[in-house]
Amino acid sequence: MQKLSNLLPEGFHDSLPPHAEAGSRLERDVLDTLASHGYARVSAPLVEYEDVLTGRMTGSAKSDLMRFVDPISQRTLALRPDVTMQIGRIAATSLSSAARPLRLSYSGQVLKLRSGQLHPERSRMQIGAELIGTDSVAAASEIVAVAIEALGRAGLIGITVDFTMPDLVDVLSAGPLPLSEAQAAEVRSELDMKDAGGLTELGATGYLPLIEATGPFDDAMAKMRAFDCDGLLTSRLDGIAAIAANIKDKAELTLDPTERHGFEYQNWFGFTLFAEGFVGAMGRGGSYEIPTADGETENAVGFSLYPSPLVDAGFSAKAKDILFLPLGHDSKIAASLRAEGWRTVAALSDSDDAATLGCTHHLDGKQPIAI
Numbered sequence: 452m453q454k455l456s457n458l459l460p461e462g463f464h465d466s467l468p469p470h471a472e473a474g475s476r477l478e479r480d481v482l483d484t485l486a487s488h489g490y491a492r493v494s495a496p497l498v499e500y501e502d503v504l505t506g507r508m509t510g511s512a513k514s515d516l517m518r519f520v521d522p523i524s525q526r527t528l529a530l531r532p533d534v535t536m537q538i539g540r541i542a543a544t545s546l547s548s549a550a551r552p553l554r555l556s557y558s559g560q561v562l563k564l565r566s567g568q569l570h571p572e573r574s575r576m577q578i579g580a581e582l583i584g585t586d587s588v589a590a591a592s593e594i595v596a597v598a599i600e601a602l603g604r605a606g607l608i609g610i611t612v613d614f615t616m617p618d619l620v621d622v623l624s625a626g627p628l629p630l631s632e633a634q635a636a637e638v639r640s641e642l643d644m645k646d647a648g649g650l651t652e653l654g655a656t657g658y659l660p661l662i663e664a665t666g667p668f669d670d671a672m673a674k675m676r677a678f679d680c681d682g683l684l685t686s687r688l689d690g691i692a693a694i695a696a697n698i699k700d701k702a703e704l705t706l707d708p709t710e711r712h713g714f715e716y717q718n719w720f721g722f723t724l725f726a727e728g729f730v731g732a733m734g735r736g737g738s739y740e741i742p743t744a745d746g747e748t749e750n751a752v753g754f755s756l757y758p759s760p761l762v763d764a765g766f767s768a769k770a771k772d773i774l775f776l777p778l779g780h781d782s783k784i785a786a787s788l789r790a791e792g793w794r795t796v797a798a799l800s801d802s803d804d805a806a807t808l809g810c811t812h813h814l815d816g817k818q819p820i821a822i
């Protein structure tokens with residue numbers, strides 16, 4: 452007989468009680484928050500044709516896909532790394548004639564080929580909302596506010612929103628601070644490391660002030676205003692400042708204009724969400740374009756939360772009373788107690804023991820009695 456194994460591929464794990472239930476409660480809480488703001492739920496498959504999926508992706512994320520050949524169609528399939536692009540596909544096809552702005556929400560597992568040091572998991576739960584048809588300040592403010600509310604509903608406190616400008620180097624290098632594509636890539640990575648020496652060595656000293664323009668929002672924004680090259684960035688900065696003004700009572704705000712981590716497709720504005728007591732980001736969002744069937748694009752804003760660290764930290768896990776139903780109990784009484792909210796565990800044989808099975812009460816005739 453084959454030896455029983457509990458070995459799973461690296462980056463995958465089972466979710467056991469009470470975590471699995473806490474995860475679904477958290478998911479429900481977040482989705483309820485999104486629904487209460489008019490975001491209608493959509494559900495997309497875990498797997499798509501690889502070319503359809505990558506056709507909607509930009510940047511290096513394409514090489515981070517889990518792929519396999521479908522024995523039925525003989526085509527290469529890929530597991531989704533991000534639900535946002537699937538929502539874009541749905542908005543551009545099945546829901547192309549739905550009224551705009553279109554508010555959609557989603558939840559599901561996403562998969563990556565490689566796990567990182569910070570994120571050892573290759574499969575993660577992603578929950579999010581996309582607002583399609585506009586990337587106005589009003590739309591962006593709504594998205595950030597709803598994201599903060601959803602995290603609050605999940606029990607988080609001390610939320611920080613870190614704003615970023617994902618296409619900043621593209622805009623500057625195509626205009627006042629010209630760079631070739633290769634140079635732009637180098638400048639981006641020096642900016643990622645906040646390496647002033649590296650930038651100077653590259654001869655990209657024009658980009659140096661960007662390293663300084665990072666930190667608490669007002670201060671960093673003032674530095675960006677001072678840097679603004681001939682007003683090229685003014686409308687972007689105005690937009691971000693207006694979003695910040697709309698949500699400043701709800702969270703701490705910081706600005707990191709060159710932060711790109713995870714911002715593959717966002718354009719003028721992006722944000723990362725942090726919460727007190729957690730090291731990594733809780734989620735991310737921003738503005739982007741959805742390619743449409745007529746070769747045009749449609750503006751959108753959205754966010755995605757990755758709540759697994761919350762579940763691991765015991766958020767949403769509730770200690771529940773569990774009522775043991777002895778053999779021969781009255782099933783009508785048991786049903787009415789369940790209707791009141793009790794969880795019951797029914798004895799199947801004489802040897803079933805209430806305490807061993809984790810029950811907190813047992814049914815004595817009509818009455819639940821604490822054990």
Ligand SMILES: N[C@@H](Cc1c[nH]c[nH+]1)C(=O)O
Pocket residue numbers: 533534535579580581713714717735736737738739752753754755
């Ligand atoms: N899906 C993006 C975040 C996002 C949603 N909408 C726009 N941006 C991410 O996970 O990084």
